[in-house]
Amino acid sequence: GAGVSQSPSNKVTEKGKDVELRCDPISGHTALYWYRQSLGQGLEFLIYFQGNSAPDKSGLPSDRFSAERTGGSVSTLTIQRTQQEDSAVYLCASSPSRGRDTQYFGPGTRLTVL
Amino acid sequence: GENVEQHPSTLSVQEGDSAVIKCTYSDSASNYFPWYKQELGKGPQLIIDIRSNVGEKKDQRIAVTLNKTAKHFSLHITETQPEDSAVYFCAASTDNMLTFGGGTRLMVKP
Secondary structure, three states: OOOOOOOOOOOEEEEOOOOOEEEEEOOOOOEEEEEOOOOOOEEEEEEEEEEEOOOOOOOOOOOOOOEEHHHHHOOOOOOOOHHHOOOOOEEEEEOOOOOOOOOOOOOOEEEOOO | OOOOEOOEEEEEEEEEOOOOEEEEEEOOOOOOOEEEEOOOOOOOOOEEEEEEEOOOEEEEEEEEEEOOOEEEEEEEEEOOOHHOOOOEEEEEOOOEEEEOOOOOOEEEEE
C-alpha cells in the first residue's frame, strides 16, 4: 500500500516568510510525528499527534512553529517568520497506534531559508 | 528524559566484512528498540527491531542484540555489500516516544 507522503519535496524561501509543509500518513494510522533533521545530524522530535488527543508539542523549538492535524489524517507543519537556522529536512512519520509500534517515515521536505 | 548514544559516528569496512554499531540508552523503562537505515535523500526505513523481552533477533545478514542490564543494544551486519552503505540510526522507545541516536555513516568499500 501507499506509504507516508510529504509535500513539497523541496522548499526554498526567503528569511521572514511563512512556510507550510504537508504530511499524508498511511491510511488508518492514528499516530503522527514530525521530526527535524539538520544536515548530517540525527532526528529531533518536534510534535506528536495521537488520534483526537491534544498533541504533544514539547519538541517545538519556538512559538514560530505550529502544526495541526485535520480529521485525524493529513497534518500541516507551519513555520512563521522563517530564519536561516530553520533550514533542515522535516520528516513526518506515522504509526498504527501510540507507543511501541513501528514508525514509518516519509521522504521528508528539504527546507532552505535564504 | 531518555538519552541514546550511538557509536561509531562513521564506519568504513571492506565488502564482505562485518559491521557493528553500538547504542546505549539511559531510561530502564525503554522497551522497544528499532534500527533505521537512511539512504541519501530519503527518509529513514526500518530494517530490524527488538523488544525488551528478547535478547537477540536475526533477519538474514542483519542481527540485533539487547542487553537490558547494561542498557545497550547493537546492530550487526555480516557479509557487507556496497548497497549497505547508508546512515544507520538506533532508537529507544519510552513513554510512547522514540529517542534517536546520532547516527552512524557506514561506508562499504568494494
